Amino acid sequence: MREVAALAKVSIKTVSRVVNGESGVSPSLAKRVLAASERLNYRHNLTASSLRRSDGRSATIGLVLEDVANPFSSALHRSIEDVAVERGVLVLAGSSDEDGDRERKLVSAFASRRVDGLIIQPSSLDHSYLLSERRAGTAIVFVDRQPAFFDADTVLTDNAAGVRRGVRHLVEQGHRRIGYLGDLHTIDTAAERHRGYVEELDHQGIEVEERLVRLDLRGIDIAEAAATEMLARSQAPTALFAGQNLVTIGAFRALRRLGLHRTVALIGFDDILLADLLEPGITVIAQDPAAIGRMAAQVLFRRLDGDRSPMQHHIVVTRMITRGSGEILP
Amino acid sequence: MREVAALAKVSIKTVSRVVNGESGVSPSLAKRVLAASERLNYRHNLTASSLRRSDGRSATIGLVLEDVANPFSSALHRSIEDVAVERGVLVLAGSSDEDGDRERKLVSAFASRRVDGLIIQPSSLDHSYLLSERRAGTAIVFVDRQPAFFDADTVLTDNAAGVRRGVRHLVEQGHRRIGYLGDLHTIDTAAERHRGYVEELDHQGIEVEERLVRLDLRGIDIAEAAATEMLARSQAPTALFAGQNLVTIGAFRALRRLGLHRTVALIGFDDILLADLLEPGITVIAQDPAAIGRMAAQVLFRRLDGDRSPMQHHIVVTRMITRGSGEILP
DNA sequence: GCCGCCAGTGACAACGTTGTCAAATGACAA
DNA sequence: TTGTCATTTGACAACGTTGTCACTGGCGGC
Numbered sequence: 001m002r003e004v005a006a007l008a009k010v011s012i013k014t015v016s017r018v019v020n021g022e023s024g025v026s027p028s029l030a031k032r033v034l035a036a037s038e039r040l041n042y043r044h045n046l047t048a049s050s051l052r053r054s055d056g057r058s059a060t061i062g063l064v065l066e067d068v069a070n071p072f073s074s075a076l077h078r079s080i081e082d083v084a085v086e087r088g089v090l091v092l093a094g095s096s097d098e099d100g101d102r103e104r105k106l107v108s109a110f111a112s113r114r115v116d117g118l119i120i121q122p123s124s125l126d127h128s129y130l131l132s133e134r135r136a137g138t139a140i141v142f143v144d145r146q147p148a149f150f151d152a153d154t155v156l157t158d159n160a161a162g163v164r165r166g167v168r169h170l171v172e173q174g175h176r177r178i179g180y181l182g183d184l185h186t187i188d189t190a191a192e193r194h195r196g197y198v199e200e201l202d203h204q205g206i207e208v209e210e211r212l213v214r215l216d217l218r219g220i221d222i223a224e225a226a227a228t229e230m231l232a233r234s235q236a237p238t239a240l241f242a243g244q245n246l247v248t249i250g251a252f253r254a255l256r257r258l259g260l261h262r263t264v265a266l267i268g269f270d271d272i273l274l275a276d277l278l279e280p281g282i283t284v285i286a287q288d289p290a291a292i293g294r295m296a297a298q299v300l301f302r303r304l305d306g307d308r309s310p311m312q313h314h315i316v317v318t319r320m321i322t323r324g325s326g327e328i329l330p
Numbered sequence: 331m332r333e334v335a336a337l338a339k340v341s342i343k344t345v346s347r348v349v350n351g352e353s354g355v356s357p358s359l360a361k362r363v364l365a366a367s368e369r370l371n372y373r374h375n376l377t378a379s380s381l382r383r384s385d386g387r388s389a390t391i392g393l394v395l396e397d398v399a400n401p402f403s404s405a406l407h408r409s410i411e412d413v414a415v416e417r418g419v420l421v422l423a424g425s426s427d428e429d430g431d432r433e434r435k436l437v438s439a440f441a442s443r444r445v446d447g448l449i450i451q452p453s454s455l456d457h458s459y460l461l462s463e464r465r466a467g468t469a470i471v472f473v474d475r476q477p478a479f480f481d482a483d484t485v486l487t488d489n490a491a492g493v494r495r496g497v498r499h500l501v502e503q504g505h506r507r508i509g510y511l512g513d514l515h516t517i518d519t520a521a522e523r524h525r526g527y528v529e530e531l532d533h534q535g536i537e538v539e540e541r542l543v544r545l546d547l548r549g550i551d552i553a554e555a556a557a558t559e560m561l562a563r564s565q566a567p568t569a570l571f572a573g574q575n576l577v578t579i580g581a582f583r584a585l586r587r588l589g590l591h592r593t594v595a596l597i598g599f600d601d602i603l604l605a606d607l608l609e610p611g612i613t614v615i616a617q618d619p620a621a622i623g624r625m626a627a628q629v630l631f632r633r634l635d636g637d638r639s640p641m642q643h644h645i646v647v648t649r650m651i652t653r654g655s656g657e658i659l660p
Numbered sequence: 661g662c663c664g665c666c667a668g669t670g671a672c673a674a675c676g677t678t679g680t681c682a683a684a685t686g687a688c689a690a
Numbered sequence: 691t692t693g694t695c696a697t698t699t700g701a702c703a704a705c706g707t708t709g710t711c712a713c714t715g716g717c718g719g720c
Contacts, residue, residue, distance in 0.1 A: 374676095374677090
């Protein structure tokens with residue numbers, strides 16, 4: 001900047017004004033400065049700028065995802081990015097791998113870089129550590145899951161309602177023995193989904209049978225094994241509800257392997273790429289990660305714009321997509 | 331930092347030394363400083379630090395992907411992140427959407443934030459604009475595709491060889507009329523893959539028939555339409571090679587719709603999630619995005635560590651995964 | 661002709677750090 | 691006791707910006 005000022009024969013403050021597009025610089029000087037900075041290939045240094053600026057904004061936000069490569073998380077990432085670029089804001093992203101410690105380390109690394117805001121898909125079981133970040137002025141929004149011991153803006157899917165919708169769909173077709181395969185019960189969304197299953201059966205006057213419920217299934221293979229076992233028993237279920245992506249795939253594998261894919265109904269939570277090309281197509285309760293991400297980013301930026309209203313808790317609805325597997329009769 | 335120094339009754343420089351873990355601070359003082367910074371909830375400001383530091387490092391790298399939500403790109407992202415976290419480096423990621431202009435804007439936004447290095451999955455047709463970044467000391471590595479008019483480290487898949495492997499597989503099973511469905515020919519990898527197809531047919535002494543080749547198929551629907559049309563003609567192909575992910579899905583849809591999925595062979599480039607659960611399973615030439623990303627990050631960090639050796643061009647091999655669709659006889 | 665005002669410009673300090681170098685301290689040998 | 695030297699500590703400037711405020715000159719109104 002100093003060199004540009006020297007070349008354009010103006011003060012460095014004037015260069016700053018031109019670079020920031022402030023008014024009150026005569027056009028002739030502005031042109032000279034622009035020419036000089038062009039010639040010297042000048043690059044504005046945003047880190048120095050944000051250091052000095054009164055608001056201290058870095059035009060960067062931090063994003064803690066479960067895994068940047070996971071389809072759901074990366075869809076969130078993308079829609080958040082889309083809102084951010086419109087405001088010239090960049091996104092630092094990291095994967096927590098469902099590990100509260102990694103989550104905290106990421107947040108701390110983001111904080112050292114003075115991000116303006118954080119969007120967190122939580123893994124930790126206690127978010128009170130974020131109090132100091134908030135006190136430091138960082139806006140914080142949670143997506144996909146509830147924070148624990150910390151009040152903040154949230155954007156969540158209505159998990160229980162989604163599951164109830166799917167279970168009702170099965171009941172309406174005459175199913176009474178509906179198996180449930182769920183993810184780790186410690187994950188708040190998984191617990192919610194399980195709750196939806198229990199509630200809807202209650203509501204329909206169907207007793208919840210313990211041997212038709214398997215939780216804590218982490219990954220495709222474990223889910224496949226659990227489904228296989230459940231289907232092999234006497235009084236096997238005539239329909240399955242899979243509470244998560246990978247669990248759905250595992251259940252589908254089991255059905256295929258047992259030759260039951262046209263006999264036993266299956267509905268999964270979360271859409272799966274190519275689900276429509278399978279035989280039968282898999283009926284799912286689809287979340288809308290793009291809508292969740294967009295909403296979260298909008299809430300975050302409203303906070304950064306000074307919105308001091310009470311915490312907002314947004315719910316994004318699910319959508320049932322019928323493709324065949326959920327329409328198999330008992 | 332000043333407040334911490336005051337509370338610990340030491341100079342601010344001593345605090346700096348403790349925070350950076352420099353040697354030559356007496357344990358008693360260090361303990362006092364740590365206690366004070368704990369009590370005041372002190373957060374090291376990395377932006378100010380990198381501003382002052384002699385090497386000017388920000389412990390942040392920039393990543394330009396085609397789309398952070400695309401499975402291939404996000405797998406790259408994840409493996410790059412894994413290498414980066416080990417070094418305490420964070421990743422800024424952005425999507426170029428196959429648009430050279432967005433790519434340039436992202437790079438410029440990264441540059442303003444003084445990233446230490448850039449990993450680029452290129453979209454632009456001319457990368458000479460990066461010369462000034464390199465002159466400024468930024469390390470640059472390209473992944474997945476060649477840069478244009480710019481010499482830099484690259485980590486690429488051997489696209490042509492992969493396709494040749496697949497086409498040979500089809501020929502070995504007796505296919506002579508093998509259709510090719512390709513992505514935009516302007517994309518360097520798509521051109522390479524097409525080249526592989528032509529070369530292998532030549533090598534096998536099979537004439538390349540123009541009506542069996544369709545390029546510039548962007549997206550599932552367009553690919554499906556093209557495949558449908560090709561298969562409807564007389565002298566239709568007995569096998570198809572799909573040069574990209576979405577094209578493979580489109581081709582598979584067409585085969586299914588026409589009831590030819592057990593009659594016409596199909597091999598696709600790039601693995602597809604769930605491809606094993608389809609009927610038939612889809613035989614693919616799989617890239618290894620995790621290996622590509624890991625390698626790219628390693629090369630980048632070696633450069634940041636001062637490696638001044640000549641540009642490196644790494645090739646990551648593909649793997650054929652046979653699942654049924656590629657093993658259908660003519 | 662004088663005053664006040666405004667737009668345009670620049671000098672300077674400050675943001676939160678770290679590099680440099682000098683000062684203070686203490687241990688040890690002569 | 692004094693001198694030498696190594697170790698620990700601190701004062702100060704500097705990184706590249708921007709906020710603050712003061713200065714300049716031109717213009718209109720009295």
